[in-house]
Amino acid sequence: MQATTLIEMMVTRWSDPAARPLFKGSLIDDEGCCCAQGDVLRVCGWDDERLRSVEQYTADREVAAALGISVTHAVLLRQVNDRADGCPQDVLAHPERILGDQASRVLAFWKYLDGMTAGQWEAARDAAWDAATAAARGGDAAWAAAGDAAGAAARAAARDAAWDAAKAAAKAAIWATLEIQGASCLKSFFFLPLFGIADPSELASEMP
Numbered sequence: 011m012q013a014t015t016l017i018e019m020m021v022t023r024w025s026d027p028a029a030r031p032l033f034k035g036s037l038i039d040d041e042g043c044c045c046a047q048g049d050v051l052r053v054c055g056w057d058d059e060r061l062r063s064v065e066q067y068t069a070d071r072e073v074a075a076a077l078g079i080s081v082t083h084a085v086l087l088r089q090v091n092d093r094a095d096g097c098p099q100d101v102l103a104h105p106e107r108i109l110g111d112q113a114s115r116v117l118a119f120w121k122y123l124d125g126m127t128a129g130q131w132e133a134a135r136d137a138a139w140d141a142a143t144a145a146a147r148g149g150d151a152a153w154a155a156a157g158d159a160a161g162a163a164a165r166a167a168a169r170d171a172a173w174d175a176a177k178a179a180a181k182a183a184i185w186a187t188l189e190i191q192g193a194s195c196l197k198s199f200f201f202l203p204l205f206g207i208a209d210p211s212e213l214a215s216e217m218p
Contacts, residue, residue, distance in 0.1 A: 011054070013078025017102050020050060020077075024099040034092045037061045037069055046091035046098035047073045047084070070171065077102070080120035086167035108163050112191050116164060118216035119190055120171075122205070123183055130206075135179035137204045164191060179204075 011019075024030045024046065033039045037048035038061040044052055047069055048061050054076050056064075064072070066088075074084040083101070090108060091098040106113040126134075168184040186201035190210045193199075199209065207213065 013076065016050070016053065017077055019053065020046075021099045021103045023049070024097075030098070034096075037064070037066075045088070046101075047088050050076055074124075080117065080124050082120040082123070082167050082171040083117055085171045086163065089163070089167055089170070110191050112193060112210070115190050115193075115210050115213045116187055118213040119187060119205075119207070119210075120168075122207075122213070122216055126205070131179050134182060134204045135177075138178040138182040164188065 033043040033045045033048070036045065037051070038044050038058060042058055044061070050073050051061060051064075051069065054072075070081055070084045070088070073087065074081045077084065079102075083105075086105075086108065087098055087101045090096045090101050100107045105117060109116050164184075164187045168180075168187050182201050182204050186199075186205060186207075189196060189199050189201050190213070193210045202208065202210065
C-alpha cells in the first residue's frame, strides 16, 4: 500500500470517534486495543504477538517507513495519541495545529535529518561541541521564538526520536527545529547552519 493512501486511510479511520485509537502508553493492550502507531502497524499486517514484542525504537521507524514520514514525525504521532485529548489524525492531516504555522518546514527538516549520513552527524556534533557556549545562548533564543505549545511539542518529539547521532548533534537538531518555528522572530540562525542550512527558506524544496 502506498504511504499516501495509508495516511488517508488512517486519517479517515481516526476521524471517527468510535474508531479512534483509545489505548495509550503502548502499542497494544492485553485485549488487543491499539494506540495510533499500533493501529498503523496492524493495518500493515502485523499480528498482536509482533506488536507486543517489538521495541518502541523499532516501532517508531517502522511506522515512519509505512507512512512515508520522518522518524520524528512518527514519534510525534505517538506522543499526541498518548495525550488525554489527543487527536492523532491531526499529526498527519493538520500538523500545523500542533507544530504551528511553520509545520511544513519543520517536517521537511526532520526528513532531512533522517537522510543525513554518519559523517554529516559527526560534523554537526563537532561543530556543536566547538560552539557549546554560544549554543546555550542560541538555544534560549530559539526556545523563546518558537512559542510555548508548538515549541514544546516539537522539542519533545525531536528529543524522543533518539536519532542515531552524537548527543551534542541531536540536541542541536532540537534547537534547529525551534529556530524554524520561530524564524520570524530571529535575526540570525545558529543551529540550522550546523546542518548545512543557512536559512529555513532553503527547506522549501523539501516541504511535503
